[in-house]
Amino acid sequence: MEMKKEARIIGIDDSPFNKFEKGKPVLVVGTIFRGGNFIDGVVSTRVKIDGTDATKKLVSLINHTKFKPQLQAIFLKGIALAGFNVIDIKELSRKTKLSVIVVMRDYPDFEKIRKALRNVSNGSKRFELIKKAGKIQKVEIKHRGVYNIIYIQFTGLSLAKAREFLEISATHSLIPEPLRVAHIIASGVINGESRGKA
Amino acid sequence: MEMKKEARIIGIDDSPFNKFEKGKPVLVVGTIFRGGNFIDGVVSTRVKIDGTDATKKLVSLINHTKFKPQLQAIFLKGIALAGFNVIDIKELSRKTKLSVIVVMRDYPDFEKIRKALRNVSNGSKRFELIKKAGKIQKVEIKHRGVYNIIYIQFTGLSLAKAREFLEISATHSLIPEPLRVAHIIASGVINGESRGKA
Numbered sequence: 001m002e003m004k005k006e007a008r009i010i011g012i013d014d015s016p017f018n019k020f021e022k023g024k025p026v027l028v029v030g031t032i033f034r035g036g037n038f039i040d041g042v043v044s045t046r047v048k049i050d051g052t053d054a055t056k057k058l059v060s061l062i063n064h065t066k067f068k069p070q071l072q073a074i075f076l077k078g079i080a081l082a083g084f085n086v087i088d089i090k091e092l093s094r095k096t097k098l099s100v101i102v103v104m105r106d107y108p109d110f111e112k113i114r115k116a117l118r119n120v121s122n123g124s125k126r127f128e129l130i131k132k133a134g135k136i137q138k139v140e141i142k143h144r145g146v147y148n149i150i151y152i153q154f155t156g157l158s159l160a161k162a163r164e165f166l167e168i169s170a171t172h173s174l175i176p177e178p179l180r181v182a183h184i185i186a187s188g189v190i191n192g193e194s195r196g197k198a
Numbered sequence: 199m200e201m202k203k204e205a206r207i208i209g210i211d212d213s214p215f216n217k218f219e220k221g222k223p224v225l226v227v228g229t230i231f232r233g234g235n236f237i238d239g240v241v242s243t244r245v246k247i248d249g250t251d252a253t254k255k256l257v258s259l260i261n262h263t264k265f266k267p268q269l270q271a272i273f274l275k276g277i278a279l280a281g282f283n284v285i286d287i288k289e290l291s292r293k294t295k296l297s298v299i300v301v302m303r304d305y306p307d308f309e310k311i312r313k314a315l316r317n318v319s320n321g322s323k324r325f326e327l328i329k330k331a332g333k334i335q336k337v338e339i340k341h342r343g344v345y346n347i348i349y350i351q352f353t354g355l356s357l358a359k360a361r362e363f364l365e366i367s368a369t370h371s372l373i374p375e376p377l378r379v380a381h382i383i384a385s386g387v388i389n390g391e392s393r394g395k396a
Contacts, residue, residue, distance in 0.1 A: 029387065037235060038370055039379055042386025061390075172236055181237055188240025189227065189387050192259075 008070040011178025015186035026082040029186040036171030054085040099156035206268040209376025213384035224280040227384040234369030252283040297354035
């Protein structure tokens with residue numbers, strides 16, 4: 001069965017924050033796209049710096065949006081928001097009944113993450129959530145005729161389906177459009193101006 | 199000379215606010231588009247409810263963005279932000295060296311505006327700014343093969359040029375894409391969810 005180019009996908013990213021302000025709420029933006037071109041909506045919530053409320057907040061945000069009935073998948077830019085507020089992607093998928101795809105430009109340095117987590121409460125629990133999210137897969141995504149490598153963790157769908165969602169969304173950059181735009185919005189609203197590459 | 203489909207345009211809209219909180223800052227979002235499809239960036243500022251700082255704030259926002267060298271025009275959704283914080287579009291155009299186009303779905307009810315302005319400080323000055331913005335022109339814009347009517351005030355360019363900018367940007371709705379998306383972002387960030395039509 002061919003996937004529709006009009007697939008509704010939500011991409012989620014957090015805004016810039018000062019990592020020393022532990023516990024402070026950070027703006028999180030979700031952009032709902034129809035395929036890789038049309039923004040249908042923007043939703044937002046706040047999660048705490050190095051907190052543990054990211055999964056719960058995202059479940060609520062997604063389940064309450066009016067776009068929910070059409071949504072097919074959730075893209076996350078990395079597995080944590082606002083520092084080490086790690087998302088339990090299996091729980092997110094189960095409670096929203098949606099596929100979840102974590103997109104990373106580089107393969108994560110687990111040793112570095114484990115060390116950093118020593119300074120965060122319940123660091124080992126958080127590390128378990130990262131591991132529980134599943135094997136990190138390298139995928140080649142065609143963007144403007146050229147294949148590029150990104151890394152993903154995913155749940156609720158096959159690798160083939162995940163790749164299809166990624167290719168549909170790679171309209172303007174290798175990063176799926178819902179994530180590129182969520183980043184631009186989150187930083188533009190908080191900093192006054194979005195900067196750098198998404 | 200043909201206008202490029204890639205023309206960089208900034209669309210500006212404010213976010214929902216409580217009109218009884220006079221003087222309170224309201225989030226204002228600008229989205230920079232390349233033509234009618236590609237979001238290049240998001241910028242933001244705040245202006246006061248029924249204040250008089252809109253022109254100054256927009257001049258500063260636009261002149262300081264890294265996208266400034268490529269910008270060709272400013273779209274405004276109505277001539278005021280945050281209630282009756284009226285924008286002096288001639289000053290905005292002069293100080294940014296950009297064309298300004300105010301887009302309205304309906305012809306404004308000037309009698310109603312004049313009456314409402316009685317309850318705002320310097321109401322008659324504000325009303326003068328609205329008049330100074332120039333004659334309101336009815337334009338027919340082709341969107342998905344159908345002609346629809348919108349109303350505009352503009353400065354710094356010809357009516358023909360203004361119409362061209364509007365047609366380039368009417369990709370997903372009659373409202374230019376930079377304005378449609380600025381609205382979705384501003385309400386999505388403040389309300390948690392963007393709602394209604396843009």
